[in-house]
Amino acid sequence: MRTHQLVMQWIEDQLSGGQLAVGGRLPAERSLAEQLGVSRTSVREAIRILEAMGVVRAGVGSGPEAGTVVISDPTAALGSALRLHVATQHLPVSDVVETRVLLESWAAARAKPDAPELLHASELLDDMDSAGPGVDEFLALDVRFHIALADAAGNAVVSAMMGSLREAIQGYAAKLTANLPDWDATAARLRSEHREILEAIRNGDGGRAAELVAAHIEGYYKESGLGRGHG
Amino acid sequence: MRTHQLVMQWIEDQLSGGQLAVGGRLPAERSLAEQLGVSRTSVREAIRILEAMGVVRAGVGSGPEAGTVVISDPTAALGSALRLHVATQHLPVSDVVETRVLLESWAAARAKPDAPELLHASELLDDMDSAGPGVDEFLALDVRFHIALADAAGNAVVSAMMGSLREAIQGYAAKLTANLPDWDATAARLRSEHREILEAIRNGDGGRAAELVAAHIEGYYKESGLGRGHG
Numbered sequence: 001m002r003t004h005q006l007v008m009q010w011i012e013d014q015l016s017g018g019q020l021a022v023g024g025r026l027p028a029e030r031s032l033a034e035q036l037g038v039s040r041t042s043v044r045e046a047i048r049i050l051e052a053m054g055v056v057r058a059g060v061g062s063g064p065e066a067g068t069v070v071i072s073d074p075t076a077a078l079g080s081a082l083r084l085h086v087a088t089q090h091l092p093v094s095d096v097v098e099t100r101v102l103l104e105s106w107a108a109a110r111a112k113p114d115a116p117e118l119l120h121a122s123e124l125l126d127d128m129d130s131a132g133p134g135v136d137e138f139l140a141l142d143v144r145f146h147i148a149l150a151d152a153a154g155n156a157v158v159s160a161m162m163g164s165l166r167e168a169i170q171g172y173a174a175k176l177t178a179n180l181p182d183w184d185a186t187a188a189r190l191r192s193e194h195r196e197i198l199e200a201i202r203n204g205d206g207g208r209a210a211e212l213v214a215a216h217i218e219g220y221y222k223e224s225g226l227g228r229g230h231g
Numbered sequence: 232m233r234t235h236q237l238v239m240q241w242i243e244d245q246l247s248g249g250q251l252a253v254g255g256r257l258p259a260e261r262s263l264a265e266q267l268g269v270s271r272t273s274v275r276e277a278i279r280i281l282e283a284m285g286v287v288r289a290g291v292g293s294g295p296e297a298g299t300v301v302i303s304d305p306t307a308a309l310g311s312a313l314r315l316h317v318a319t320q321h322l323p324v325s326d327v328v329e330t331r332v333l334l335e336s337w338a339a340a341r342a343k344p345d346a347p348e349l350l351h352a353s354e355l356l357d358d359m360d361s362a363g364p365g366v367d368e369f370l371a372l373d374v375r376f377h378i379a380l381a382d383a384a385g386n387a388v389v390s391a392m393m394g395s396l397r398e399a400i401q402g403y404a405a406k407l408t409a410n411l412p413d414w415d416a417t418a419a420r421l422r423s424e425h426r427e428i429l430e431a432i433r434n435g436d437g438g439r440a441a442e443l444v445a446a447h448i449e450g451y452y453k454e455s456g457l458g459r460g461h462g
Binding site for chain 1: 235243246247252253272275276279280281283284285286301303305308309311312313314315316318319320321322323326327329330333334337386387388389391392396
Protein backbone atom coordinates (compact mmCIF):
# COMPACT_ATOMS: atom_id res chain seq x y z
CA MET A 1 0.00 0.00 0.00
CA ARG A 2 1.37 3.39 -0.97
CA THR A 3 1.61 6.11 1.64
CA HIS A 4 -1.34 8.21 0.45
CA GLN A 5 -3.47 5.06 0.49
CA LEU A 6 -2.39 4.47 4.06
CA VAL A 7 -3.73 7.91 4.96
CA MET A 8 -7.01 7.16 3.17
CA GLN A 9 -7.33 3.86 4.99
CA TRP A 10 -6.78 5.60 8.33
CA ILE A 11 -9.52 8.13 7.54
CA GLU A 12 -11.90 5.40 6.37
CA ASP A 13 -11.29 3.49 9.61
CA GLN A 14 -12.00 6.63 11.62
CA LEU A 15 -15.28 7.08 9.73
CA SER A 16 -16.31 3.45 10.12
CA GLY A 17 -15.43 3.50 13.80
CA GLY A 18 -17.39 6.70 14.37
CA GLN A 19 -14.41 8.70 15.67
CA LEU A 20 -14.92 10.94 12.64
CA ALA A 21 -18.37 11.94 11.35
CA VAL A 22 -19.94 14.33 8.85
CA GLY A 23 -19.26 17.88 10.03
CA GLY A 24 -16.13 16.79 11.90
CA ARG A 25 -12.64 18.01 11.08
CA LEU A 26 -9.53 16.11 10.10
CA PRO A 27 -6.39 16.73 12.15
CA ALA A 28 -4.13 19.40 10.64
CA GLU A 29 -1.99 18.18 7.76
CA ARG A 30 1.24 18.41 9.71
CA SER A 31 -0.02 16.55 12.75
CA LEU A 32 -1.67 13.83 10.66
CA ALA A 33 1.60 13.36 8.77
CA GLU A 34 3.52 13.02 12.04
CA GLN A 35 0.96 10.69 13.60
CA LEU A 36 1.00 8.32 10.61
CA GLY A 37 4.71 8.70 9.89
CA VAL A 38 4.17 9.84 6.28
CA SER A 39 5.06 12.97 4.34
CA ARG A 40 2.79 16.00 4.20
CA THR A 41 2.66 15.48 0.44
CA SER A 42 1.05 12.07 0.98
CA VAL A 43 -1.50 13.56 3.37
CA ARG A 44 -2.34 16.25 0.85
CA GLU A 45 -2.72 13.70 -1.95
CA ALA A 46 -5.10 11.63 0.17
CA ILE A 47 -7.15 14.73 0.96
CA ARG A 48 -7.34 15.68 -2.72
CA ILE A 49 -8.68 12.21 -3.55
CA LEU A 50 -11.22 12.31 -0.72
CA GLU A 51 -12.26 15.74 -1.90
CA ALA A 52 -12.81 14.40 -5.43
CA MET A 53 -14.87 11.58 -3.89
CA GLY A 54 -17.09 14.09 -2.07
CA VAL A 55 -15.98 12.88 1.38
CA VAL A 56 -14.20 16.03 2.60
CA ARG A 57 -14.09 19.73 1.80
CA ALA A 58 -10.50 20.96 1.96
CA GLY A 59 -10.01 23.90 4.27
CA VAL A 60 -8.32 27.17 3.49
CA GLY A 61 -6.79 29.81 5.75
CA SER A 62 -6.52 29.54 9.50
CA GLY A 63 -8.79 30.15 12.50
CA PRO A 64 -11.80 28.15 13.73
CA GLU A 65 -13.24 27.80 10.22
CA ALA A 66 -10.02 26.38 8.79
CA GLY A 67 -9.25 22.70 8.43
CA THR A 68 -10.61 19.88 6.30
CA VAL A 69 -14.24 19.07 7.07
CA VAL A 70 -15.98 15.74 6.52
CA ILE A 71 -18.95 16.12 4.18
CA SER A 72 -21.04 13.63 2.24
CA ASP A 73 -21.65 14.46 -1.38
CA PRO A 74 -21.57 11.15 -3.25
CA THR A 75 -23.60 12.45 -6.18
CA ALA A 76 -21.09 14.98 -7.50
CA ALA A 77 -18.22 12.58 -6.93
CA LEU A 78 -19.80 9.60 -8.67
CA GLY A 79 -20.90 11.96 -11.41
CA SER A 80 -17.42 13.19 -12.21
CA ALA A 81 -16.02 9.64 -12.18
CA LEU A 82 -18.79 8.44 -14.49
CA ARG A 83 -18.29 11.46 -16.74
CA LEU A 84 -14.63 10.56 -17.18
CA HIS A 85 -15.52 6.98 -18.06
CA VAL A 86 -18.09 8.21 -20.55
CA ALA A 87 -15.28 10.33 -22.01
CA THR A 88 -13.06 7.24 -22.41
CA GLN A 89 -16.06 5.68 -24.20
CA HIS A 90 -15.96 2.72 -21.84
CA LEU A 91 -19.46 3.65 -20.73
CA PRO A 92 -21.72 4.34 -23.73
CA VAL A 93 -24.14 7.25 -23.41
CA SER A 94 -26.99 4.94 -24.44
CA ASP A 95 -26.26 2.73 -21.40
CA VAL A 96 -26.28 5.80 -19.17
CA VAL A 97 -29.70 6.77 -20.52
CA GLU A 98 -31.06 3.25 -20.09
CA THR A 99 -29.83 3.19 -16.48
CA ARG A 100 -31.47 6.57 -15.83
CA VAL A 101 -34.76 5.10 -17.07
CA LEU A 102 -34.34 2.07 -14.81
CA LEU A 103 -33.56 4.05 -11.64
CA GLU A 104 -36.06 6.82 -12.20
CA SER A 105 -38.97 4.61 -13.14
CA TRP A 106 -38.28 2.50 -10.05
CA ALA A 107 -38.24 5.66 -7.92
CA ALA A 108 -41.47 6.98 -9.48
CA ALA A 109 -43.17 3.66 -8.75
CA ARG A 110 -41.91 3.74 -5.15
CA ALA A 111 -42.44 7.40 -4.26
CA LYS A 112 -45.05 7.90 -1.51
CA PRO A 113 -47.97 10.15 -2.59
CA ASP A 114 -47.52 12.26 0.55
CA ALA A 115 -43.71 12.43 0.51
CA PRO A 116 -42.58 15.96 1.48
CA GLU A 117 -40.14 15.99 -1.46
CA LEU A 118 -43.15 16.16 -3.80
CA LEU A 119 -44.06 19.61 -2.49
CA HIS A 120 -40.58 20.74 -3.43
CA ALA A 121 -40.96 19.07 -6.84
CA SER A 122 -44.20 20.97 -7.37
CA GLU A 123 -42.55 24.30 -6.51
CA LEU A 124 -39.81 23.54 -9.01
CA LEU A 125 -42.44 23.07 -11.73
CA ASP A 126 -43.88 26.49 -10.90
CA ASP A 127 -40.37 27.93 -11.16
CA MET A 128 -40.00 26.27 -14.56
CA ASP A 129 -43.25 27.86 -15.72
CA SER A 130 -42.02 31.30 -14.79
CA ALA A 131 -38.45 30.71 -15.98
CA GLY A 132 -37.12 32.72 -18.90
CA PRO A 133 -36.61 31.23 -22.37
CA GLY A 134 -33.01 30.23 -21.59
CA VAL A 135 -32.12 26.54 -21.91
CA ASP A 136 -29.61 26.52 -19.03
CA GLU A 137 -32.02 27.73 -16.35
CA PHE A 138 -34.65 25.25 -17.55
CA LEU A 139 -32.22 22.32 -17.50
CA ALA A 140 -30.94 23.23 -14.02
CA LEU A 141 -34.51 23.23 -12.65
CA ASP A 142 -35.25 20.06 -14.60
CA VAL A 143 -32.34 18.23 -12.89
CA ARG A 144 -33.61 19.37 -9.48
CA PHE A 145 -37.16 18.22 -10.27
CA HIS A 146 -35.98 14.74 -11.24
CA ILE A 147 -33.79 14.51 -8.15
CA ALA A 148 -36.72 15.55 -5.94
CA LEU A 149 -38.80 12.71 -7.42
CA ALA A 150 -35.97 10.24 -6.83
CA ASP A 151 -35.60 11.50 -3.25
CA ALA A 152 -39.31 10.87 -2.67
CA ALA A 153 -38.62 7.14 -3.03
CA GLY A 154 -36.42 7.30 0.08
CA ASN A 155 -33.34 5.42 -1.17
CA ALA A 156 -30.18 7.54 -0.84
CA VAL A 157 -28.12 5.23 -3.06
CA VAL A 158 -30.62 5.36 -5.94
CA SER A 159 -30.80 9.17 -5.59
CA ALA A 160 -27.01 9.49 -5.64
CA MET A 161 -26.64 7.18 -8.64
CA MET A 162 -29.44 8.84 -10.54
CA GLY A 163 -27.99 12.30 -9.91
CA SER A 164 -24.53 11.12 -10.92
CA LEU A 165 -25.80 9.73 -14.25
CA ARG A 166 -27.41 13.03 -15.00
CA GLU A 167 -24.18 14.83 -14.09
CA ALA A 168 -22.15 12.43 -16.24
CA ILE A 169 -23.97 13.31 -19.45
CA GLN A 170 -24.84 16.92 -18.65
CA GLY A 171 -22.36 18.22 -21.22
CA TYR A 172 -23.84 16.05 -23.98
CA ALA A 173 -27.39 16.92 -23.01
CA ALA A 174 -26.74 20.67 -23.04
CA LYS A 175 -24.99 20.49 -26.41
CA LEU A 176 -27.76 18.47 -28.01
CA THR A 177 -30.52 20.53 -26.46
CA ALA A 178 -29.01 23.53 -28.20
CA ASN A 179 -29.50 21.68 -31.51
CA LEU A 180 -33.18 20.95 -31.00
CA PRO A 181 -35.29 22.22 -33.91
CA ASP A 182 -37.77 24.03 -31.65
CA TRP A 183 -36.73 24.44 -28.04
CA ASP A 184 -39.90 26.29 -27.02
CA ALA A 185 -42.07 23.44 -28.22
CA THR A 186 -39.86 20.87 -26.48
CA ALA A 187 -39.88 22.87 -23.24
CA ALA A 188 -43.68 23.09 -23.33
CA ARG A 189 -43.94 19.34 -23.83
CA LEU A 190 -41.46 18.59 -21.01
CA ARG A 191 -43.40 20.92 -18.68
CA SER A 192 -46.68 19.14 -19.27
CA GLU A 193 -45.06 15.71 -18.95
CA HIS A 194 -43.59 16.75 -15.59
CA ARG A 195 -47.07 17.72 -14.35
CA GLU A 196 -48.51 14.39 -15.46
CA ILE A 197 -45.76 12.41 -13.72
CA LEU A 198 -46.22 14.32 -10.48
CA GLU A 199 -49.98 13.91 -10.64
CA ALA A 200 -49.71 10.13 -11.15
CA ILE A 201 -47.47 9.84 -8.06
CA ARG A 202 -49.84 11.99 -6.00
CA ASN A 203 -52.76 9.84 -7.09
CA GLY A 204 -50.93 6.80 -5.82
CA ASP A 205 -50.63 5.37 -9.34
CA GLY A 206 -46.98 4.32 -9.21
CA GLY A 207 -47.24 2.05 -12.24
CA ARG A 208 -48.44 4.87 -14.46
CA ALA A 209 -45.87 7.28 -12.96
CA ALA A 210 -43.10 4.81 -13.84
CA GLU A 211 -44.32 4.46 -17.44
CA LEU A 212 -44.62 8.21 -17.85
CA VAL A 213 -41.09 8.81 -16.52
CA ALA A 214 -39.64 6.18 -18.85
CA ALA A 215 -41.39 7.68 -21.88
CA HIS A 216 -40.37 11.19 -20.79
CA ILE A 217 -36.66 10.37 -20.55
CA GLU A 218 -36.53 8.18 -23.66
CA GLY A 219 -38.50 10.74 -25.67
CA TYR A 220 -36.15 13.52 -24.71
CA TYR A 221 -32.99 11.69 -25.67
CA LYS A 222 -34.56 10.40 -28.87
CA GLU A 223 -35.52 13.90 -29.90
CA SER A 224 -32.07 15.25 -29.15
CA GLY A 225 -30.42 12.44 -31.12
CA LEU A 226 -28.96 10.77 -28.04
CA GLY A 227 -31.22 7.72 -28.11
CA ARG A 228 -30.14 4.13 -27.91
CA GLY A 229 -27.67 3.28 -30.64
CA HIS A 230 -26.50 6.87 -31.02
CA GLY A 231 -24.28 6.83 -27.94
CA MET B 232 -10.48 26.31 -10.61
CA ARG B 233 -7.47 25.07 -8.70
CA THR B 234 -4.40 23.98 -10.59
CA HIS B 235 -4.86 20.22 -10.15
CA GLN B 236 -8.42 20.60 -11.44
CA LEU B 237 -7.04 22.38 -14.46
CA VAL B 238 -4.87 19.34 -15.19
CA MET B 239 -7.88 17.01 -14.78
CA GLN B 240 -9.94 19.18 -17.11
CA TRP B 241 -7.18 19.04 -19.74
CA ILE B 242 -7.06 15.25 -19.53
CA GLU B 243 -10.85 14.97 -19.69
CA ASP B 244 -10.85 17.18 -22.80
CA GLN B 245 -8.18 15.00 -24.40
CA LEU B 246 -10.30 11.92 -23.70
CA SER B 247 -13.51 13.50 -25.02
CA GLY B 248 -11.72 14.76 -28.09
CA GLY B 249 -10.20 11.35 -28.79
CA GLN B 250 -6.57 12.55 -28.64
CA LEU B 251 -6.21 10.22 -25.64
CA ALA B 252 -7.80 6.77 -25.46
CA VAL B 253 -7.73 3.66 -23.28
CA GLY B 254 -4.24 2.14 -23.54
CA GLY B 255 -2.69 5.51 -24.38
CA ARG B 256 -0.10 7.25 -22.23
CA LEU B 257 -0.14 10.65 -20.57
CA PRO B 258 2.78 12.96 -21.29
CA ALA B 259 5.53 12.75 -18.66
CA GLU B 260 4.79 14.65 -15.46
CA ARG B 261 7.44 17.28 -16.13
CA SER B 262 6.39 18.01 -19.69
CA LEU B 263 2.69 18.12 -18.77
CA ALA B 264 3.52 20.58 -15.98
CA GLU B 265 5.43 22.80 -18.40
CA GLN B 266 2.80 22.59 -21.10
CA LEU B 267 0.00 23.63 -18.72
CA GLY B 268 2.09 26.07 -16.72
CA VAL B 269 1.42 24.34 -13.39
CA SER B 270 3.62 22.71 -10.76
CA ARG B 271 4.61 19.06 -10.92
CA THR B 272 2.85 18.64 -7.58
CA SER B 273 -0.43 19.67 -9.19
CA VAL B 274 0.10 17.21 -12.04
CA ARG B 275 0.80 14.45 -9.54
CA GLU B 276 -2.30 15.30 -7.49
CA ALA B 277 -4.46 15.16 -10.62
CA ILE B 278 -2.98 11.79 -11.54
CA ARG B 279 -3.64 10.41 -8.04
CA ILE B 280 -7.28 11.46 -8.31
CA LEU B 281 -7.66 9.95 -11.79
CA GLU B 282 -6.06 6.79 -10.48
CA ALA B 283 -8.58 6.64 -7.63
CA MET B 284 -11.34 7.12 -10.22
CA GLY B 285 -10.06 4.16 -12.25
CA VAL B 286 -9.16 6.34 -15.25
CA VAL B 287 -5.36 5.89 -15.24
CA ARG B 288 -2.77 3.52 -13.85
CA ALA B 289 0.20 5.49 -12.58
CA GLY B 290 3.51 4.40 -14.04
CA VAL B 291 6.65 3.47 -12.20
CA GLY B 292 10.26 3.35 -13.34
CA SER B 293 11.48 4.38 -16.76
CA GLY B 294 11.71 2.83 -20.20
CA PRO B 295 8.97 1.98 -22.70
CA GLU B 296 6.70 0.49 -20.00
CA ALA B 297 6.90 3.57 -17.80
CA GLY B 298 4.42 6.41 -17.81
CA THR B 299 0.80 6.81 -16.79
CA VAL B 300 -1.57 4.72 -18.88
CA VAL B 301 -5.26 5.39 -19.53
CA ILE B 302 -7.41 2.50 -18.33
CA SER B 303 -11.12 2.15 -17.65
CA ASP B 304 -12.07 0.58 -14.37
CA PRO B 305 -15.17 2.43 -13.18
CA THR B 306 -16.30 -0.42 -10.93
CA ALA B 307 -13.44 -0.32 -8.44
CA ALA B 308 -13.46 3.46 -8.40
CA LEU B 309 -17.18 3.85 -7.83
CA GLY B 310 -16.95 1.08 -5.27
CA SER B 311 -14.36 2.80 -3.12
CA ALA B 312 -16.24 6.10 -3.27
CA LEU B 313 -19.48 4.38 -2.27
CA ARG B 314 -17.69 2.48 0.49
CA LEU B 315 -16.46 5.74 2.00
CA HIS B 316 -19.97 7.17 1.92
CA VAL B 317 -21.33 4.04 3.54
CA ALA B 318 -18.64 4.60 6.21
CA THR B 319 -19.89 8.16 6.84
CA GLN B 320 -23.35 6.58 7.20
CA HIS B 321 -24.72 8.91 4.59
CA LEU B 322 -25.59 5.87 2.49
CA PRO B 323 -27.36 3.23 4.62
CA VAL B 324 -26.40 -0.39 3.97
CA SER B 325 -30.09 -1.25 3.58
CA ASP B 326 -30.32 1.21 0.66
CA VAL B 327 -27.25 -0.39 -0.92
CA VAL B 328 -28.88 -3.82 -0.67
CA GLU B 329 -32.17 -2.54 -2.11
CA THR B 330 -30.31 -0.98 -5.05
CA ARG B 331 -28.44 -4.25 -5.66
CA VAL B 332 -31.80 -6.01 -5.87
CA LEU B 333 -33.09 -3.40 -8.30
CA LEU B 334 -30.09 -3.55 -10.66
CA GLU B 335 -29.58 -7.31 -10.53
CA SER B 336 -33.21 -8.25 -11.00
CA TRP B 337 -33.37 -5.89 -13.99
CA ALA B 338 -30.23 -7.50 -15.42
CA ALA B 339 -31.57 -11.03 -14.86
CA ALA B 340 -34.78 -10.11 -16.66
CA ARG B 341 -32.81 -8.61 -19.55
CA ALA B 342 -30.03 -11.17 -19.96
CA LYS B 343 -30.17 -13.01 -23.31
CA PRO B 344 -30.48 -16.82 -22.92
CA ASP B 345 -27.55 -17.30 -25.33
CA ALA B 346 -25.31 -14.52 -23.98
CA PRO B 347 -21.68 -15.75 -23.92
CA GLU B 348 -21.28 -14.42 -20.35
CA LEU B 349 -23.63 -17.18 -19.19
CA LEU B 350 -21.07 -19.82 -20.14
CA HIS B 351 -18.60 -18.09 -17.89
CA ALA B 352 -21.23 -17.87 -15.15
CA SER B 353 -21.78 -21.60 -15.43
CA GLU B 354 -18.05 -22.32 -15.12
CA LEU B 355 -17.94 -20.18 -12.00
CA LEU B 356 -20.70 -22.31 -10.46
CA ASP B 357 -18.63 -25.43 -11.14
CA ASP B 358 -15.67 -23.71 -9.46
CA MET B 359 -17.87 -22.95 -6.47
CA ASP B 360 -18.89 -26.60 -6.23
CA SER B 361 -15.29 -27.70 -6.10
CA ALA B 362 -14.14 -24.81 -3.87
CA GLY B 363 -12.86 -25.55 -0.40
CA PRO B 364 -14.89 -24.81 2.73
CA GLY B 365 -13.37 -21.30 3.08
CA VAL B 366 -15.76 -18.36 3.07
CA ASP B 367 -13.39 -15.98 1.25
CA GLU B 368 -12.92 -18.13 -1.84
CA PHE B 369 -16.66 -18.75 -2.04
CA LEU B 370 -17.50 -15.06 -1.76
CA ALA B 371 -14.92 -14.09 -4.40
CA LEU B 372 -16.45 -16.56 -6.86
CA ASP B 373 -19.92 -15.44 -5.83
CA VAL B 374 -19.10 -11.82 -6.74
CA ARG B 375 -17.79 -12.92 -10.14
CA PHE B 376 -20.92 -15.02 -10.80
CA HIS B 377 -23.21 -12.09 -10.08
CA ILE B 378 -21.12 -9.76 -12.24
CA ALA B 379 -21.22 -12.28 -15.11
CA LEU B 380 -25.03 -12.31 -14.91
CA ALA B 381 -25.12 -8.50 -14.91
CA ASP B 382 -22.75 -8.43 -17.89
CA ALA B 383 -25.09 -10.75 -19.80
CA ALA B 384 -27.65 -7.93 -19.83
CA GLY B 385 -25.25 -5.85 -21.93
CA ASN B 386 -25.37 -2.53 -20.06
CA ALA B 387 -21.89 -1.43 -18.94
CA VAL B 388 -23.25 1.22 -16.56
CA VAL B 389 -25.51 -1.22 -14.73
CA SER B 390 -22.61 -3.71 -14.49
CA ALA B 391 -20.27 -1.06 -13.08
CA MET B 392 -22.82 0.18 -10.56
CA MET B 393 -23.79 -3.30 -9.50
CA GLY B 394 -20.14 -4.27 -8.99
CA SER B 395 -19.46 -1.07 -7.09
CA LEU B 396 -22.33 -1.69 -4.67
CA ARG B 397 -20.99 -5.12 -3.96
CA GLU B 398 -17.52 -3.66 -3.40
CA ALA B 399 -18.94 -0.95 -1.15
CA ILE B 400 -20.38 -3.41 1.37
CA GLN B 401 -17.85 -6.22 0.94
CA GLY B 402 -16.38 -5.59 4.38
CA TYR B 403 -19.77 -5.79 6.07
CA ALA B 404 -20.77 -8.87 4.13
CA ALA B 405 -17.58 -10.75 4.99
CA LYS B 406 -17.88 -9.85 8.68
CA LEU B 407 -21.49 -10.95 8.89
CA THR B 408 -20.95 -14.08 6.84
CA ALA B 409 -18.43 -15.12 9.46
CA ASN B 410 -21.21 -14.85 12.05
CA LEU B 411 -23.67 -17.08 10.22
CA PRO B 412 -24.90 -19.95 12.40
CA ASP B 413 -24.14 -22.62 9.78
CA TRP B 414 -22.00 -21.51 6.84
CA ASP B 415 -22.03 -24.91 5.13
CA ALA B 416 -25.82 -24.94 5.04
CA THR B 417 -25.93 -21.37 3.76
CA ALA B 418 -23.32 -22.13 1.09
CA ALA B 419 -25.31 -25.15 -0.08
CA ARG B 420 -28.46 -23.05 -0.33
CA LEU B 421 -26.68 -20.26 -2.23
CA ARG B 422 -25.22 -22.82 -4.65
CA SER B 423 -28.58 -24.27 -5.52
CA GLU B 424 -30.18 -20.82 -5.83
CA HIS B 425 -27.44 -19.82 -8.28
CA ARG B 426 -28.23 -22.86 -10.45
CA GLU B 427 -31.93 -22.03 -10.47
CA ILE B 428 -31.30 -18.41 -11.47
CA LEU B 429 -29.01 -19.42 -14.32
CA GLU B 430 -31.48 -22.05 -15.51
CA ALA B 431 -34.35 -19.53 -15.56
CA ILE B 432 -32.29 -17.15 -17.71
CA ARG B 433 -31.29 -19.95 -20.07
CA ASN B 434 -34.92 -21.00 -20.40
CA GLY B 435 -35.76 -17.45 -21.45
CA ASP B 436 -37.86 -16.91 -18.34
CA GLY B 437 -36.58 -13.46 -17.39
CA GLY B 438 -39.45 -12.72 -15.05
CA ARG B 439 -38.73 -15.77 -12.94
CA ALA B 440 -34.98 -15.11 -13.05
CA ALA B 441 -35.59 -11.59 -11.72
CA GLU B 442 -37.76 -12.89 -8.86
CA LEU B 443 -35.23 -15.56 -7.95
CA VAL B 444 -32.35 -13.05 -7.90
CA ALA B 445 -34.31 -10.67 -5.68
CA ALA B 446 -35.20 -13.43 -3.22
CA HIS B 447 -31.60 -14.72 -3.31
CA ILE B 448 -30.06 -11.34 -2.40
CA GLU B 449 -32.70 -10.37 0.16
CA GLY B 450 -32.55 -13.79 1.79
CA TYR B 451 -28.81 -13.64 2.17
CA TYR B 452 -28.75 -10.24 3.82
CA LYS B 453 -31.68 -11.13 6.04
CA GLU B 454 -29.93 -14.24 7.24
CA SER B 455 -26.72 -12.36 7.95
CA GLY B 456 -28.60 -9.65 9.86
CA LEU B 457 -27.98 -7.00 7.21
CA GLY B 458 -31.58 -6.80 6.01
CA ARG B 459 -33.64 -3.67 5.58
CA GLY B 460 -33.91 -1.74 8.82
CA HIS B 461 -30.66 -3.13 10.18
CA GLY B 462 -28.42 -0.90 8.05
